[in-house]
Amino acid sequence: MARPCRGSPVNKHDLIAAVAASTNLSKTDAANAVDSILTVITKSLKKKEKVLLVGFGTFQVSKRKAGEGRNPQTGEKIKIPAAIVPRFKASKTLKDAIN
Numbered sequence: 567m568a569r570p571c572r573g574s575p576v577n578k579h580d581l582i583a584a585v586a587a588s589t590n591l592s593k594t595d596a597a598n599a600v601d602s603i604l605t606v607i608t609k610s611l612k613k614k615e616k617v618l619l620v621g622f623g624t625f626q627v628s629k630r631k632a633g634e635g636r637n638p639q640t641g642e643k644i645k646i647p648a649a650i651v652p653r654f655k656a657s658k659t660l661k662d663a664i665n
Contacts, residue, residue, distance in 0.1 A: 578600065581600055582596045582597045582600050583596075585599060585600060607625055610625075611625060611626070611627050611652055614627055614650075619657075620657070621657055621659040621660070622656075622657055622659070622660055623654055623655055623656040623657045623660055624654070624655045624657070625652060625653070625654050626652075626653055626655075627650050627651065627652055627653065628650070628651060628653050629648065629649075629650055629651075630648060630649045630650070630651050631648055632645065632646060632647050632648040633645075633646045634646065
């Protein structure tokens with residue numbers, strides 16, 4: 567996957583191109599595959615299901631408590647509501663692969 571400059575993030579278009587190149591799928595088929603995977607992960611998280619990809623990591627949701635923050639421009643205190651947020655934990659295999 568050729569990157570325009572070192573350290574720039576891999577975006578969805580780059581990911582689709584890499585999948586197409588490594589699987590001999592057309593870019594359209596690769597885009598459909600990537601979109602399907604992302605849709606399954608999103609729908610699972612919406613149902614508060616854990617998504618475990620062995621050798622890669624785990625996606626899950628967690629509750630973030632409500633709290634207080636500050637508006638950085640005015641310094642005014644603001645209330646931050648509680649929310650359900652996605653989390654990702656990399657597997658040991660992934661951690662070892664990048665180190």
